[in-house]
Amino acid sequence: MLEINDLHVSVEDKQILNGINLTVNPGEVHAIMGPNGSGKSTLSNVLAGRSGYDTTTGRIQYQQQDLFELSPEERAHQGIFLAFQYPVEIPGVNNIYLLKAAVNAKRKANDEQEVDAYEFLELAKDKIKKLGIDKSFLYRDVNAGFSGGEKKRNEILQMMLLEPTLGILDETDSGLDIDALKIVAGGVNQLRNKDRSFILITHYQRLLDYIKPDFVHVLANGKIIKSGDYSLALELEKTGYGWIEKMEKVSQ
Amino acid sequence: MNENKQLDKLLQQDYEHGFITDIESDTIPPGLSEAVVREISKRKNEPEFMLEWRLKAFRHWQTMIEPKWAHVHYPPIDFQEISYFSAPKNASDGPQSLDEIDPELLKTYEKLGIPLREQEMLAGVAVDAVFDSVSVATTFKSKLKEMGIIFCSFSEALQEHPALVQKYLGTVVPYTDNFYASLNAAVFSDGSFCYIPEGVRCPMELSTYFRINAMSTGQFERTLIIAEPGSYVSYLEGCTAPMRDENQLHAAVVELIAFDNAQIKYSTVQNWYPGDKEGKGGIYNFVTKRGACRGVNSKISWTQVETGSAITWKYPSVILEGDNSIGEFYSVALTNNYQQADTGTKMIHLGKNTKSTIISKGISAGFAENAYRGLVRIAKSAENARNYTQCDSLLMGDTCGAHTFPYIETKNPTAQVEHEATTSKISEEQLFYLQQRGIETDDAVSMVVNGFCKQVMKQLPMEFAVEAQKLLGISLEGSVG
Numbered sequence: 001m002l003e004i005n006d007l008h009v010s011v012e013d014k015q016i017l018n019g020i021n022l023t024v025n026p027g028e029v030h031a032i033m034g035p036n037g038s039g040k041s042t043l044s045n046v047l048a049g050r051s052g053y054d055t056t057t058g059r060i061q062y063q064q065q066d067l068f069e070l071s072p073e074e075r076a077h078q079g080i081f082l083a084f085q086y087p088v089e090i091p092g093v094n095n096i097y098l099l100k101a102a103v104n105a106k107r108k109a110n111d112e113q114e115v116d117a118y119e120f121l122e123l124a125k126d127k128i129k130k131l132g133i134d135k136s137f138l139y140r141d142v143n144a145g146f147s148g149g150e151k152k153r154n155e156i157l158q159m160m161l162l163e164p165t166l167g168i169l170d171e172t173d174s175g176l177d178i179d180a181l182k183i184v185a186g187g188v189n190q191l192r193n194k195d196r197s198f199i200l201i202t203h204y205q206r207l208l209d210y211i212k213p214d215f216v217h218v219l220a221n222g223k224i225i226k227s228g229d230y231s232l233a234l235e236l237e238k239t240g241y242g243w244i245e246k247m248e249k250v251s252q
Numbered sequence: 253m254n255e256n257k258q259l260d261k262l263l264q265q266d267y268e269h270g271f272i273t274d275i276e277s278d279t280i281p282p283g284l285s286e287a288v289v290r291e292i293s294k295r296k297n298e299p300e301f302m303l304e305w306r307l308k309a310f311r312h313w314q315t316m317i318e319p320k321w322a323h324v325h326y327p328p329i330d331f332q333e334i335s336y337f338s339a340p341k342n343a344s345d346g347p348q349s350l351d352e353i354d355p356e357l358l359k360t361y362e363k364l365g366i367p368l369r370e371q372e373m374l375a376g377v378a379v380d381a382v383f384d385s386v387s388v389a390t391t392f393k394s395k396l397k398e399m400g401i402i403f404c405s406f407s408e409a410l411q412e413h414p415a416l417v418q419k420y421l422g423t424v425v426p427y428t429d430n431f432y433a434s435l436n437a438a439v440f441s442d443g444s445f446c447y448i449p450e451g452v453r454c455p456m457e458l459s460t461y462f463r464i465n466a467m468s469t470g471q472f473e474r475t476l477i478i479a480e481p482g483s484y485v486s487y488l489e490g491c492t493a494p495m496r497d498e499n500q501l502h503a504a505v506v507e508l509i510a511f512d513n514a515q516i517k518y519s520t521v522q523n524w525y526p527g528d529k530e531g532k533g534g535i536y537n538f539v540t541k542r543g544a545c546r547g548v549n550s551k552i553s554w555t556q557v558e559t560g561s562a563i564t565w566k567y568p569s570v571i572l573e574g575d576n577s578i579g580e581f582y583s584v585a586l587t588n589n590y591q592q593a594d595t596g597t598k599m600i601h602l603g604k605n606t607k608s609t610i611i612s613k614g615i616s617a618g619f620a621e622n623a624y625r626g627l628v629r630i631a632k633s634a635e636n637a638r639n640y641t642q643c644d645s646l647l648m649g650d651t652c653g654a655h656t657f658p659y660i661e662t663k664n665p666t667a668q669v670e671h672e673a674t675t676s677k678i679s680e681e682q683l684f685y686l687q688q689r690g691i692e693t694d695d696a697v698s699m700v701v702n703g704f705c706k707q708v709m710k711q712l713p714m715e716f717a718v719e720a721q722k723l724l725g726i727s728l729e730g731s732v733g
Contacts, residue, residue, distance in 0.1 A: 048688050051680070076690035084688075088681045092703025101699065102689035109690065141703070158689065 001026050001197055002047075002166060007058035009039075009046055009222075016042045018222035019058070024166070027194040031208055031233060032201050034219035035241040040201045041085060043219070044170040047199075048082040049075050062166070076102075077109035079165025083155035083172045090142040095154065098142050099124060103161055127160040130190060131183055149180040156187035163191065167198045173207040185210030205237040280337040286310060289438050292337045296407055299414045309427035309437030316431045322594040323623040323655055324563045326536060329501060336439045336472070392456065402447040403458055406474055409445035416447060420478055424507040424544045424571070432503040433540040436472045440505070443474035448483040448514075457713050459488040473504040479514035481547060486517040488716060502561075504539045512547030512574065517555070519712050520568075521720050523727075524560035526591050534562025534591070541568035545577035545603075553580040554597065555711040557720045559727045562591060567625065569598035572606035572634070579608040582708040584720075586701075586727055587620030587652070596626035596657075601634035601667070610641040613705045616652035617728055623655040630667040637667045645675040646704050648697075648728070698725030 002024040009017040016039045024030055034040055046053050047060070049072035060067040063078065070078065090098070103123075104114040115123065124138055133153055143151050152172050159167055172184055188198060188211050200213060208216070208230065216232040217224045220241070226232065280291055289310045293303040318329070396403055402413060409417050427437035448454055479485055489506075502524070508516050518541075527534025537560075543552035554568035564587075570579030581597035599608035614622040622645065630637045645654035656673050678700055686696035702709065702721050709717050 048684075050684050072684065072687040073690055073692055076688055082688050084685065088679070088685045090682055090685070090700060090703055092706035093699055098686070098689065098699070101691055101695070105690040105692070105695070162689070 001063060003061040005059050005061075007043075007046070007060065008056040009042055009058075010054050010056055011042065011052060015056075016053075016222050017046070020219075020222070020224060022217065022224065024197050024199065026197055027192075028215065029188075029192065029198045029200065029211065029213045031213040031216045032199060032219050032224075033203065033205070033216060033233065033236060036203070038219045039222040040219055041170055042222075044082055044085075044168045044199070044201055047075075047166075047168055048072060048080060073105070074109070076162075077106050081159050081162055081164030081167045083152070083159055083167070083169045085170040085172070085174070087143050087146075087151040087155055089144045089146075091144050093142045094138075095140055095142050096121070096124060096138040099138070099158060099161055102158065106162060124157075124161065127157060131157055131160065131187055133157065133183065148175045149177065152176055153180060153183055156184050160187055160191065163196075165196060167191065167196070168201070169198065170201045171203060172200075173202055173204065181207065182210060205233045208233045280335060282335045283332050284334070284336060284439070288336055292439060292441070295337060296410070298410055299418075301414070301418050302410060305422065305427065306438050309434050310439075312428050313431070313434035313438055316434060318431050322565050323621060323625075323657075324565060324592040324594050326563055326592075329536075331435070334471075334501065337441065395455070399452050399455070400449040401452060401454055402445065404445055406440070406443040406445050406476070409476075413445070413447070416478070417445065417476070420476060420507070420509060422507075424509060424542050425505050425540050430540060432538045433505050436474060436503050436505045436540070440472040440474040443476075443504070445475070446477040446485065446487065448477075448479045448485045450480040451482040452480075453483065454485040457486045457488050457716075471500075471502045473502070475504070475506040477506075477508045477516060477518070479508075479510045479516050479550075481512040481514055483511075484515045484517075486713060487519070488713065489518065489520045490522050500535055502535055502537045502539070504541075506539070506541040506568075508543035508552055510543065510545050510547060510550035510552050510577075513549045514547060515551040515553075516543060517553045518543070518568070519716060520554075520556040520558075521712075521716060521723065522556065522558045522560050522564070523723060525562075526560050526589065527562040528589075530590060535560070536563045537561040537565065538563075539566040541566060542571065542598075543569070543579070544571045545574050545579060545606075547577070548574040548603075549576045550574050551578040551580075553582070553711070555580075555582040555708065556584070556595075557705075557708070557712070557723070558583070558585045558593060558595060559723055561593075564591075564593040564595055567596050567598055569600070570608065571600045571602065572608065572637075573602045574606075575603040576605045576607075577603055578606070580711075581608075581610045581612070582711045583612045584615070584705045584708045584724070585613070585622055585624075586615040586724060587617070587622045588727060589618040589620060591618075591620045593621070594623040594625055596624045598627040598629070599639060601628075601630045601637040601639070603633070604635040605637070606634055607638045608640075610639070610643075611707050612641075612643045613708055614643070614645045614654050615648070615701055615704070615724075615728075616645070616654050617648040619651050621653045621655070623657060625657040625659075627659040627661070628669055629660075630662040630664050630669065632663040634664050635666050637664065639667075639669045641669075641671045642707075643671075643673040644704065645673075646701065647675065647677045694725065694729045697728050701725070701728060 004020050004022040007017050007020040032040055042053065100120045107114050128135060128137060143154060146154060155172060173181055176184065200207060200211060212230060216228055216230060218226040280288060289306050293306055425433050427434055446458060477487060508518060510516050524535040524537060545552055552570045556568065558564050568581060572579050579599050583595060585593045585595050587593045596612060597610055610626060612624045614624055616622040624643045626641065628639045628641065641658060643656050647654055654675055658671055660669050662669060682700050683696050686699060687693060701724050709720060712720055
């Protein structure tokens, strides 16, 4: 589904990603872990199509297409969803209005029938029930005055409604208490199936106790330096990221 | 994303070439003199008092100089170049069908969801006398008449109800008020007149839209609305669709009068031609709008959504004379390209316990300049007066400007006056967030802007609000990205 080859990315002439290679097959969950500043968020932003990132070399294939040919909206229509690390506030815009607009934009782009207000309300109510969040969520302004945890839950609610093909969670777990973490993980687990893939970007192993990844990758200095299964996450938890720096020094 | 620019271009072409420039026999040649004022009054077969009033206004106007204090720039206007009277156009002069109208203009109508018949009317297509809204208008009129409501053109009111006109005309905006109001008083062509009798609640939104003969009232329009004690009226002015218009200078006057316990809600959506991308050829909209809350517990609300005109210069105001009276001003002013807007309000508190609320939302894109200018005056007599003012500006890009000029004068120590102001930029983060959710750039801009304007939009009557929301989106298409 997703194939990243030798991806080099710079931001304002500063090289951030130094040759990422990653293949994600349908149904797989990949965790990308790494210390701060290793390029984790850059990778998620590049996948979602945010401007300001220069791809110097490398390519990304998504569902047999060149990802760079697609605008951010088109990527969204084709099933890429990014749960933001810092969801932005949009005052005066009702949450349910945005949710419906997003769902219908995707449906329209895929020549599917748009849902009407009534249908959508039923759909949304079902999802918030599954996530165990309050109905008032739907009628508040998008993220405005939301607590950190509420913002993250709102991201997961959007993901549940948009049913992505590739869900990218950018440090969705950071700053969450254990209850919120369970809600986030529950959302991902409910969506997990053989066709849907996830990339979980995280600093901590904690999230992976609730969402068992198929693969764990360690990102450092813009490169994947080690890949493995869930046990790698446990190892990282024990040893921390200190050994990476040592390894880097050795390789230099 | 370039669609808007193309649209602008084509729209402008339409405005350039679509206009009828032939001088017709029933148009008074350009120029302004006492003879012209007399001629206008004569052609309209006006009562004597009206001519007297016009002449006084004209003589006063001659002693005045054009004001320059607004934060707007435009070349000098030659008042001798303007033709001050033009009889309604003959149907055969205009385009004969929508096929003759610029397809891009039609696209805009389409986007706004305007029915075909109305498109014809807006585009100035000659339509048969037997036409849906004529019958609608007739039905409306008979219903209103039953209730004693008078809703007609100003000319008609002068013929049918001269005593009412004479009693109230100029009592809120006197002919000496300001340069453009004096000019209007001297040469106004037509407008609307509305009278709601005591205790009557007008059952429908009154709109010039349903007054067929309002279509070509020209550049100097005059509106007078009187709400007798205990009455209520909601009045809609303007239209979301871009209208063909041949006059560059528009100097209208609107007077509202509310007696004891009466309420007037006046909503405007203004979408006149804003000029091309360089700001050439757009309409100058220099308007005087003022309401007087004469009675106790009376209330006047102005709601405006201003997206059109090259220059908008207007301050819908309320004079709060009656005790406990309420004045409200809700405004969205959107300027793009080289548009300029200097708009706001005046709330003059005279009575006790009078309250006013001002919510102003200014949006600037392109090279536009947008200014809020407001005055809150609490007179010595206004015990316990309250005002709340909120002015928010939203900037798109870094070549536009937003300015706020709030004036507060308080002569009574019991007054409470609050003022809040914010300026923000539409953020790349907000747009990217929405795009990532699959929403196209233009829709994302529209969503953020409509969110920003929500407080004002919700004051508009429902259908008007829906159209106005679409309008904000269309006006900003292509301004980001």
